[in-house]
Amino acid sequence: MIKKIGQCNSLQVLKDAKLSRTSQRVAVLDMLINAERPLTVIQIFRNINFHQKIHKVTIYRILSSFVAKDIARGIPTDEGINYYEMACRHNPVHAHFYCKSCKKMFCLDPATSSRAIELFADLNGFKIEALSLNITGVCSNCNKGGSL
Amino acid sequence: MIKKIGQCNSLQVLKDAKLSRTSQRVAVLDMLINAERPLTVIQIFRNINFHQKIHKVTIYRILSSFVAKDIARGIPTDEGINYYEMACRHNPVHAHFYCKSCKKMFCLDPATSSRAIELFADLNGFKIEALSLNITGVCSNCNKGGSL
DNA sequence: ATAATAAATGCAATTAAATTGCAATTATTA
DNA sequence: TAATAATTGCAATTTAATTGCATTTATTAT
Structure with a gap:
């Protein structure tokens, strides 16, 4: 398991990605940056709406734009729920463990993960x-x- | 990519799994056994209903029971669609490639896949x-x- | 074989994640 | 500061998958 530490600046990330600075985007991004593990739309929605009102659809759209801009990665479960995590250089691509019981998505060791992923690097034409x-x-x- | 060959007998597979032999189960199982690649519920539904009438819900239930009995494996995509393949000894666990364009689910080399999977074998308590x-x-x- | 029991199927309705169209609002720019 | 472009909120929709219940089919015990 890796311990994630918030090392990104949300305003800078948005600027670099050429995404306008809205309070909603900052709120979602800050939540991802400070999250200990990947989060679902509903988790983000509930946490943010405790302080500030954001529509659920907006979170879907913000996360889609983050994935499109390589700010975040989506991690789908076999139960049809998507989790999201930061895709910055401090958080390289890695494998995940999803607990069916507590519904938590754990991040697995990036070193082991990258070795596994390298095995499929060459996929002839794919x-x-x-x-x-x-x-x-x-x-x-x-x-x-x-x-x- | 591996080439799948139908080596299982559907009636024997059902008997071994202690699942009663219904025409619907045999039809779904035969389709999985003879499939070149993993199939979705809709693909199975369309192909079977060309000859024989089966309700879509029945296919969902049959596939769930197959997965529960380790006859089949479910392979979810990041687009929220599940594919299914046989889980027999001729078809060991392996990685998949999903083409967003033609929506085909390709089976990847089981040897490479198993080496990748072995890396995560010990997950301390998980x-x-x-x-x-x-x-x-x-x-x-x-x-x-x-x-x- | 046949009746009794258990299991599976078909159908309608529902659930839940995610998406879309459009009007209203907010941010960027000229 | 006005004009333009982008974003958000809301309602409705889409789609894979699930559930309850009546009906049909398969398994079993006689």
């Missing part, structure tokens, strides 16, 4: 746009009777 | 129930102007 190595199961905490 | 290594992009055929 253009790789996204790579997701996703493991589903029950995390150690839930396994011990945490929340099952 | 109980692995499913592992999906999924690559999305554009396949070589579509890349050459096939269907973009």
Whole structure:
């Protein structure tokens, strides 16, 4: 597991991506930057709306634009829910573990992940746009009777 | 890419899994056994209903029971669609490539896949129930102007 | 074989994530 | 500061997947 630390400046990230600085985009981006693990639209929606009102559709659109601009990455689960994480240089592509019990998405060791991913680097003629190595199961905490 | 050959007997597979032999289950299973690549519920529905009438919900339920009995594996895409393939010993767990253009799900080399998967075998206390290594992009055929 | 029981299927309605069109609002620019 | 462009909010829609229930089909015990 890797511990994520917020090292990005949301205003600078938006400026670099040529995305206008709206309070909604800043709020979503700050939440991603400071998140310990990937978040869902609903999680972002609930947390932000505790302080500030943002429409759920706006969060979908903001996250889509972040993915398009390579600011964020989407991590789909086999339960049909998408999680999002920062895609900055401090957070290289890596595999994830999704706990069916507590619904948390854990980030796995980037070193091991990158070795796994390198194995598929050459895909003769195939253009790789996204790579997701996703493991589903029950995390150690839930396994011990945490929340099952 | 691996070439799948139908080596299973649908009636025997159902018997071994203690699932009753209905015409619907046999039809779905035969289609999976003879498929060249993973299929979606809709693809199975359209192909079967060309000859025989089966309700779409039944296919969802049959595939769920197949996955529960380890007869089939589900492969989710980042577009929210599930593909299904046989999980027999002739078809070990492997990675997949999903072409956003032609919507085909390709099976990747099981040898390379298994080496990648082994890297995550020990996940200290985490109980692995499913592992999906999924690559999305554009396949070589579509890349050459096939269907973009 | 046949009746009784259990399981599977078909159908309608629903759920939930995600998307779309459009009007209103907010940000950027000239 | 006005004009233009981009973004947001809202309502409605889309689509994969699920659920409850009546009907049909398969399995079993007699």
